[in-house]
Amino acid sequence: MRLHSPLLAATLLLAPFAAPAQAQAPQGQAPGQAQGKPPAAAGAAATSDPAADPVVARVDGRDVRLSDVLATAQDVLPAEMRETPPATLLQMIPPEARRQLIERTVTERALTDAARAAGLDKEAEVRRRMQRASDQELQQSFLAREVAASVTDSALRARYEQESGKHQGEEEVHARHILLKTESDAKAALAAVKGGEDFAAVAQRLSTDPGSRDGGDLGFFKRADMVPEFAEAAFAMKPGEVSAAPVKSPFGWHVIKVEERRTAPMPSFEESRQQLRQQMLQQQVDAVVQRVRANAKVEIPGQAAPGAGGSLLDQAAPPASGGAKPAPQRR
Numbered sequence: 001m002r003l004h005s006p007l008l009a010a011t012l013l014l015a016p017f018a019a020p021a022q023a024q025a026p027q028g029q030a031p032g033q034a035q036g037k038p039p040a041a042a043g044a045a046a047t048s049d050p051a052a053d054p055v056v057a058r059v060d061g062r063d064v065r066l067s068d069v070l071a072t073a074q075d076v077l078p079a080e081m082r083e084t085p086p087a088t089l090l091q092m093i094p095p096e097a098r099r100q101l102i103e104r105t106v107t108e109r110a111l112t113d114a115a116r117a118a119g120l121d122k123e124a125e126v127r128r129r130m131q132r133a134s135d136q137e138l139q140q141s142f143l144a145r146e147v148a149a150s151v152t153d154s155a156l157r158a159r160y161e162q163e164s165g166k167h168q169g170e171e172e173v174h175a176r177h178i179l180l181k182t183e184s185d186a187k188a189a190l191a192a193v194k195g196g197e198d199f200a201a202v203a204q205r206l207s208t209d210p211g212s213r214d215g216g217d218l219g220f221f222k223r224a225d226m227v228p229e230f231a232e233a234a235f236a237m238k239p240g241e242v243s244a245a246p247v248k249s250p251f252g253w254h255v256i257k258v259e260e261r262r263t264a265p266m267p268s269f270e271e272s273r274q275q276l277r278q279q280m281l282q283q284q285v286d287a288v289v290q291r292v293r294a295n296a297k298v299e300i301p302g303q304a305a306p307g308a309g310g311s312l313l314d315q316a317a318p319p320a321s322g323g324a325k326p327a328p329q330r331r
Contacts, residue, residue, distance in 0.1 A: 052085055056102050059109045064102070072105040147284035156276050160269045163276070171223070174260040175234050176216040178202060179209040179252050186246035186253035193242055199257045208252065216257075222264065230254060 057064040093101070120126050176199055180186040189206050193199050200215025207216050223231045229249040237243065237258040246253040 057106050059106055060113060062109070064105055064109055068109070069098075069101050069105045072108065073101050076101075143285055143288060146288045147281055150284050151277060151280045155280065156273060157269060159276050159280060160272055163272075164266050169264040169266050171235070172220040172262050172264045173234050173237075173258055174220045174262075175218050175237075176200065176203060176257045176259065177209065177218060177230075178207045178212075178216050178255040180206065180246075180255075181208060181252050183246055183248070183253050186255055190242070190246060190255045193255065193257075199242065202255075220260075220262065220264070227251070230256070234258060 053065045053067045055063045056066055056069055115121065121130070178186070178189045178193075178199075180189060185206070189202055192202050192206075200217070203209075203212050203216030206212075209216065211217060223235055225231075226234065227249045229247060233243055233247040233254075234256055237256065239258055239260050241258050243254070243256040246255055248254075
């Protein structure tokens with residue numbers, strides 16, 4: 001279907017507005033809201049003033065208002081723009097994006113009317129799917145309301161202080177390397193370095209790694225950032241030391257020079273804020289789910305302990321492992 005293309009174009013056109021607005025998202029915003037699912041009363045839908053919610057089109061004599069267009073655009077607009085009065089928002093959205101969003105809303109309205117005229121809304125399977133969609137929206141709205149108040153800026157700061165007190169910074173190494181395809185080539189490069197040539201100059205001349213233009217400089221990295229063979233060799237060396245022999249990895253043969261070692265500084269609160277927020281939101285959602293399940297009278301035939309809960313996310317697939325780590329590179 002071609003219905004997706006107008007909204008995609010509108011998304012691109014609205015990107016300059018979305019980025020700064022998302023950067024200023026309220027700290028108490030709940031899950032779902034950040035993904036374009038605001039409370040049902042937000043934005044234009046909350047107003048009863050026709051002047052603030054103008055008619056932008058008509059389909060078979062029925063008004064299509066700006067609030068209808070904003071409902072279509074929920075996956076595009078950041079939360080702050082949805083809270084803007086409709087008439088003001090109408091002036092903020094670029095004309096082409098507004099036109100495409102109106103076109104999509106009109107098309108969806110026409111399709112919905114055609115489906116109802118065909119009696120599809122009375123078919124059992126369609127009604128079942130409509131009920132399922134309604135139930136899911138209620139679930140998301142309930143979870144959003146329950147967790148939003150607890151994930152505040154002060155709660156995030158308290159979590160940051162707690163976590164920073166338990167963890168010390170990881171060890172990091174600042175190193176350079178010369179990457180070559182064969183062991184013999186790597187040995188020749190190593191001989192040049194041990195013979196007195198500048199390591200960076202040899203890397204620029206011989207290394208096949210894209211970072212060779214910077215003298216093979218990889219910057220600071222943690223052990224887990226590199227493939228095991230490279231990391232084991234680099235973290236066993238002292239500052240100023242060059243590997244005694246070439247090191248083989250899945251990417252070729254490396255000659256390594258360690259420049260510095262340090263304990264990585266703890267990230268600041270601002271750097272940690274988003275990750276902490278996601279962790280707290282997830283924990284709060286799990287807690288709400290457990291509480292609701294515990295308070296519900298659940299009977300499941302064949303199970304000895306009816307009502308045993310578990311997170312709704314228990315069956316979620318973990319992220320893919322991604323296979324081999326990337327070749328060492330400047331960070």
